[in-house]
Amino acid sequence: MRKAIVKGVIIFVALFLLLSLATKFALDEGENALSLFAGAALSNSVKDKSIDRPAAAEEDLAVLLKERPDELITDGTKFLHDYGYLPDTGYINRYKLTWMNVALAFVAGLLSFFWNVREEKSLEIDILELSDYLGALHRGEDQLVLRDDLFGQLRDDLYKTVLILRESRENALTDRTLLKRNIEDITHQIKTPLTTIQLLLDLIQQDEANQAEYIARLDAEINRLNRLTSDLLKLSSLDAGAIIFRSECFSAESMIYEAIQPIESLIHKKQVELRLTGQDYEVKGDRSWLMEAILNLVKNAVEAVEEKGIVEIRLSENDIYRSIAIQDNGPGISAEDLRHIFDRFFKSQNAQKESFGIGLSMAKSIVEGHGGSLEVESKNSGSCFEIRLYYQLAAPRPRVRPGEVTKLL
Template identity: 25%
Template sequence: MSSTRLTEGWRSSSSRLLGLYCLLFIAWSSVLLGVVYWRVSNYLDDMSESALLQRAHLFHRFQGDVLDDALNDSLRYDIHGTYAYGMFTAQGKHLAGPLMAFPAGVRADQPSREIPGWLLAGGERREAGRALAVSTQDQRVLVLVRQSGKLSGVNSIILDALLWGISLTVIPGLAGWYFLRRRPLKRIQQIEGVTNRIIAGDLGQRLPVSDRRDEIDRLSSIVNAMLERIEQLMTEVKGVCDNIAHDLRTPLTRLRAHLYRTRVELGDSPHTVQMDKALAETDLLMARFSALLRVSELESGQRRSAFEDVDVAALLGELHEFYLPLAEEKRQALVLEIESGVHTLRGDRELLFEALANLLSNAIRFTPEAGRILLRAVDDDGVPRIDVMDTGPGIAEQDRELVFQRFFQGQDEAGRAEGFGLGLSIVAAIAGLHGFRLRASGAEGGGAWLSLRCAPETL
């Protein structure tokens, strides 16, 4: 998969929807598990404080040596070493017990507090715990400490379990996200392929509709109904134009024949000049209708069966040889350039010759005397591109998308319309038949630059 295709996949609505759901699920799971961890931690802290309070209440009944004996007995039964005690004066001086220093921040007869650690007899230092100080009946201060390492271990176990639970939930969710978004993307790619063929001119194509009848199918059905109507209207409009052009050819041919016979019969009559003008106008009308039928034929896509490998150098060489005398009559320089690496393209040779001939004839017509016309073939990212550049007045920027439409007429330097607006329409129809990209722009230093990129274009 290319990087472009991968980027499009991540930007799709299905990926975003599934990704948003996955993020919300992760966020909610994290909050839920965080609350569970917080509640368990508080419960364990409460257990630790309750244990210290129970011991404090138990030892508060004793005093003097009896209290010391009870404390020592409790240590002997504490096989895990969870608890420790220390007996101190009211001023904090150590009197008895393994706890050697009064914990900082701990006050007598106040709630228990977390301490970072404590020092035992023999220099042994224990990890964090919870300490509680209570006053005895004989005016001493008893400090009880409970090690929190065991509880911390329980917290760690719970935290690990929660993290594993999130991981085992997120990983299948991400995998499901990846695989679930592939089906909608595949359908979109199918729709894209059909749409490209419709854009290329095949209005008979329809978007695929599955049996699921989901929102994509409903949208495809609406678009298909719209395409049905568009195809019907286009066929009707095209049929009217084609029928008019076809039906008028016969009477125009008869009219020209009558005019020609009348012109011959008049001989050297003064009216022959008017008859010659009438014949010229009739020829112009017939050429216009022939061009209309030609565009219609090309847009119908009936010539694809003649596609073959075309030698670009031979095709351009033939065009150059054919139009060189016409350019020399106007003292124009017609230059041919073929870049190395440009060999063949796939298409109908006769149609490509016709299209490029139209471009060259336009360039010769609009380029002034002593001007320069360049016909060249270059390699455009591994694809042949044919350029026709001239030093004429060029094409106005606002007209560069319009010049390929039927009956659009450009203006020469004097502001007078040239032709009847179907030459470039024929070129555009031939380019569309091949799937090539035809582009009009301005050449350096003025003039027109028309390029034909000879590779099927995709969106």
């Protein structure tokens, strides 16, 4: 209300001053013009010539108006004043004009006052509605009200901000829960080999006859612990975004050959038949990290099959992506386990005892870090993990005829 009064007074004063100045200027100019022509009419030269020669009188009048304006204005003003045609004699009442200006300015100020009162009332209502809207959002009552005005846009921005903050809070809670679970899993994974190592050390001291066997088992547990710490470091680096994947071109086939070398002994031990089918192509990405993903997937497949089982690696392509699929003829993965197969430290029912439950999660992170995706399908006849490398990552380079089968080992 106070702002409306102040604005109304300002409008009143400003408009009154403008009208007063305009009125004074107009009256002064009118009086000067009237006095000028009155003075010219009183000139003797004009009077003498206006009777016989009207045309000449007009010419002389024009000359007088140009040459003697000040003198004519003085004479005309005196004449008009003497006969009552100037303000001092009441012909032109400037006071009436002043009051008219006051009335007009007052009406304008009054209209401005009512308009500002209306705007303030409308603004107060909008602010109260916005406050209620924020309260509803805080209570979790999502109400997206569309309005084509400034407050409508503000509501929309607040709604988006609240959703982002809510999502951030939920993600933070999820991350906290996940961190707690991961710490528990890591503690368990590390504690198991440490307990075994401690037990083996005690056995070595107590049973000298079987020290060689205990030392071999001790070495295996130490290697297992080293693999765990190495995998955890790799996984944490991927999670933290500390890994910058290199961009290089290489053959998918040669990458697969090199990736499986660390598990050749396991493949020979289980007499697994490993096959490569399809057409070779070039991959653009970080060779060492993609080899890590391939190694984890092939190792998972080899561990899943029985002795003399079959693991097939298929290279294929379509209009969207290039594919590396690892298919095994193992017992498959249950529907319940399939939902958590990429969860960190998760072990399916058929997982090996020595498994950490990290390999598949790491493979997925590596592939997604390259802009690809890792898909899985599983039936009673086996499981298939498929790496999809989209066309920004792969370029064609035929090397093997389609359908040709190459036995790797």
